[in-house]
Amino acid sequence: MSIDESVDLIFLATEKMRGQEIFVLKMLEKNIFNLAKETISKYANEKQIKIKLIGAREREKTRERLFTDEEKESMIEEKLFYVILPNKGLYKDLTIDKRFRYKS
Numbered sequence: 001m002s003i004d005e006s007v008d009l010i011f012l013a014t015e016k017m018r019g020q021e022i023f024v025l026k027m028l029e030k031n032i033f034n035l036a037k038e039t040i041s042k043y044a045n046e047k048q049i050k051i052k053l054i055g056a057r058e059r060e061k062t063r064e065r066l067f068t069d070e071e072k073e074s075m076i077e078e079k080l081f082y083v084i085l086p087n088k089g090l091y092k093d094l095t096i097d098k099r100f101r102y103k104s
Helices: 003-016 032-043
Strands: 022-025 075-077 081-084
Antiparallel strands (some): 075 081
16 A cells, blocks of 8 residues: 555545544455565665565464454445444444455
8 A cells, every 4th residue: 555545545534434433444465475575576676685484483373353253243344444333323324234254
């Protein structure tokens, strides 16, 4: 995500917010090896940089949960992000699809 995209997303979330929500950006799952290659390609200025694969550390997570099952119950889906709602009273006009699933 570029800085311009980040700023646009912040303004969009600011326009939509009603207070105390948590906005979770929808984004593709990113493999750390591919992220490293993309970063080197973009910022290494033609330098040859090697990536050393060392494997996962003991108890290292390979996936990150972005929200809990409890938070999922009070979540709505927008085009670019999910919104975890703090208080259903503020959002009486919105509905949540109970079949909703999301992984990163």
